Amino acid sequence: MSKVLWAITILILSTVCVGVVVFMPLAELGLLNSPNSVPLESSTWLQFTGIQNLVKFGRISLLTLTHGMQESPNFQYYAYFFFLGIALMLASVALIVIGHEEPQEKTVLPRKK
Amino acid sequence: MYTQPLNKVTLALEQWINAVVTSKYNPLYYHGALPQFFLWVLFLSGLLLFAYYVPTIDNAYSAEKLINAYTTVEYITHIPFGATIRGIHRYAGDAMVIAILLHMLRVWFTDRYRQYRIVQWLSGIVLLLLVLFIGQTGYYLVWDERSLALTRMTAKSFDVLPIIGEPLKWWFLNGQEITNYTLSNFLFIHIGLSFSLLFGLWIHYVRMQRPVLTPPPVIQFMLFALLSILLLWYPVTSGSMATLTQQPTAFEVDWFFLWPYWLMTQMNLQAYWLTIVTGVIVLCMLPYFVHTKEVEAAEVVTKKCTGCSLCSRDCPYAAIEMVPAPAGSRFKLLATVKSYRCSGCGVCVGACAFDAIDLPNLLDTDLTAKITASAKG
Numbered sequence: 150m151s152k153v154l155w156a157i158t159i160l161i162l163s164t165v166c167v168g169v170v171v172f173m174p175l176a177e178l179g180l181l182n183s184p185n186s187v188p189l190e191s192s193t194w195l196q197f198t199g200i201q202n203l204v205k206f207g208r209i210s211l212l213t214l215t216h217g218m219q220e221s222p223n224f225q226y227y228a229y230f231f232f233l234g235i236a237l238m239l240a241s242v243a244l245i246v247i248g249h250e251e252p253q254e255k256t257v258l259p260r261k262k
Numbered sequence: 263m264y265t266q267p268l269n270k271v272t273l274a275l276e277q278w279i280n281a282v283v284t285s286k287y288n289p290l291y292y293h294g295a296l297p298q299f300f301l302w303v304l305f306l307s308g309l310l311l312f313a314y315y316v317p318t319i320d321n322a323y324s325a326e327k328l329i330n331a332y333t334t335v336e337y338i339t340h341i342p343f344g345a346t347i348r349g350i351h352r353y354a355g356d357a358m359v360i361a362i363l364l365h366m367l368r369v370w371f372t373d374r375y376r377q378y379r380i381v382q383w384l385s386g387i388v389l390l391l392l393v394l395f396i397g398q399t400g401y402y403l404v405w406d407e408r409s410l411a412l413t414r415m416t417a418k419s420f421d422v423l424p425i426i427g428e429p430l431k432w433w434f435l436n437g438q439e440i441t442n443y444t445l446s447n448f449l450f451i452h453i454g455l456s457f458s459l460l461f462g463l464w465i466h467y468v469r470m471q472r473p474v475l476t477p478p479p480v481i482q483f484m485l486f487a488l489l490s491i492l493l494l495w496y497p498v499t500s501g502s503m504a505t506l507t508q509q510p511t512a513f514e515v516d517w518f519f520l521w522p523y524w525l526m527t528q529m530n531l532q533a534y535w536l537t538i539v540t541g542v543i544v545l546c547m548l549p550y551f552v553h554t555k556e557v558e559a560a561e562v563v564t565k566k567c568t569g570c571s572l573c574s575r576d577c578p579y580a581a582i583e584m585v586p587a588p589a590g591s592r593f594k595l596l597a598t599v600k601s602y603r604c605s606g607c608g609v610c611v612g613a614c615a616f617d618a619i620d621l622p623n624l625l626d627t628d629l630t631a632k633i634t635a636s637a638k639g
Contacts (some may be wrong), residue, residue, distance in 0.1 A: 215494055223345040227494045230346045234490030237483040244480045245283050 155246075162243040169236040171200075172207065176228035180208035264552075268371040293365040297393075299485060300358035301459065307351040312453065314338045317445040319405060319504070327525055330403035330444050331450045332503040337499070349493040355397050357420075357489065361516040362390050376549040377557055378469070385466040386544050392455060392462060397519035400453040405422035405445065408513035410504035413440060416440055416522055422531040440506060469603060471580050558622045559601035560610050566618035569595030571618050573610035579603050582610060608633070 211228060221227070272290070279288045289296065290383065316334045338344040369375045375383040398416075402409045413435075420431040432438070436447035467473040476482070501513065515524055526534050559581075574582040574597060581603035587596040597610075597619065610619045612633065624632075 150314075211494065221497060222340065223497070226343050226346045227345075227497060230350075230490040231494045234487040237487035237490070241480045241483040241487065244483075245287050248286055248480070249283065 158246055162239055166239040169232050172232040173229055175204050176232050177225050179225040180204050180228055234261055265371050272371050287480050290482050292474055293368050295474045295477045296361035297358050297477055299482055300354045307347050311351055312346050316444040317449040319445055320442055335404050340514055346493055349498040350489055352498045353489050353492055356518045378603050380549055381469050382580040383549055384467055389462045399448050404450045405499050405504050406501035407504055407510035408501050411510040411513055415526055419531050443454050471578050508588045557606045559604035560599050560619050560621050562597045563618045566616050567597050568616055569593040573597050576609050576613040579605055
């Protein structure tokens with residue numbers, strides 16, 4: 150893999166990883182299920198950046214995927230762990246990609262004098 | 263060797279994973295460390311659950327304000343992150359059993375369970391049985407209908423055992439019948455035996471010079487991530503609260519821990535115990551079914567040994583012990599080989615700079631050729 154391609158891969162992985170981590174506190178707030186629970190400053194910022202729609206889309210997607218979750222009062226905590234898991238997974242992939250470039254261990258036979 | 267084809271499959275799998283994630287992050291190279299990772303996850307999540315758990319079956323205050331094992335589990339499920347911690351605890355247990363079974367199969371297929379590794383194999387079986395029993399006690403603690411059914415089935419299964427059956431039942435129930443003390447006992451068994459796993463692990467590792475105890479962070483992240491994602495799809499739930507006057511007729515089976523109870527329903531209890539005991543004996547005897555020639559242990563050339571300890575440090579099986587040199591020697595220490603631990607691998611021969619340790623019937627030059635060939639292969 151060329152250095153440029155490698156750098157781009159790492160950059161994309163890191164950005165997505167940070168992006169997912171941002172979702173964690175939002176997930177704990179129920180993924181905007183009750184907008185009142187979101188602090189005003191964050192709410193304005195979310196609206197301004199348009200992330201609000203993305204978060205709502207994430208909530209609907211997760212609820213659709215997990216049929217039994219609609220009723221659960223603990224949805225936000227499960228969602229938090231879900232995004233934590235995704236972030237950890239991406240971090241692992243990024244570390245593997247970085248570690249891939251390191252030289253492999255080689256067998257060196259000692260020579261007796 | 264009958265495990266050769268299976269060994270080829272595991273080696274092919276190893277190479278395929280190496281091609282994807284490199285040997286540094288191949289979980290197959292940390293198969294022994296994976297159960298231990300899940301053990302730490304279980305200890306930490308269990309500690310949080312223990313902080314809220316009340317081990318009683320009766321109401322502590324009044325019928326309206328019922329506080330017992332079941333209601334505390336319900337309470338844990340509804341506090342922030344309580345349900346997720348409970349889920350992590352449950353699935354980490356399942357994952358631990360999977361990891362132990364994979365570890366067991368791998369050491370079996372790669373023929374690393376016999377001769378000088380017999381202590382690891384036997385202690386591993388004891389550890390697996392302990393893990394299964396500890397996991398089952400975890401299901402009793404929830405105190406829903408399933409817990410009651412499992413408790414009764416276990417107590418009933420002890421009835422058929424001669425001599426030890428009655429004392430075992432008494433110990434299990436902490437009395438003649440199910441009372442508050444029964445759940446205290448379950449909690450003690452669940453936590454007490456979990457800590458005794460550490461002692462078992464010490465025996466499991468005692469003959470290994472450099473056991474791999476923890477997988478690299480990347481693998482730890484991956485495993486924890488899988489647990490976290492799994493929670494959303496399969497949240498942990500409880501059944502109805504156990505009522506001593508009723509007998510539950512059906513319950514959901516967790517196949518990792520509760521398969522013995524399924525077995526109980528398929529045969530009479532005498533046959534059940536016979537199957538379990540025979541299974542354990544066959545597992546223990548597995549290393550003795552294969553006849554191979556004795557390992558020829560390394561030998562120390564006393565006159566040449568300088569007591570530098572290099573061979574002792576390099577030996578993977580702790581088979582070389584440094585003892586005080588005999589009177590009149592110029593050196594302080596002398597290497598001695600514990601033949602029952604020696605695998606005849608030749609690592610010590612390579613480590614010694616003074617040609618003071620040899621493998622019988624194998625010249626130094628032959629050994630170098632052998633190592634070179636295996637390194638190239």
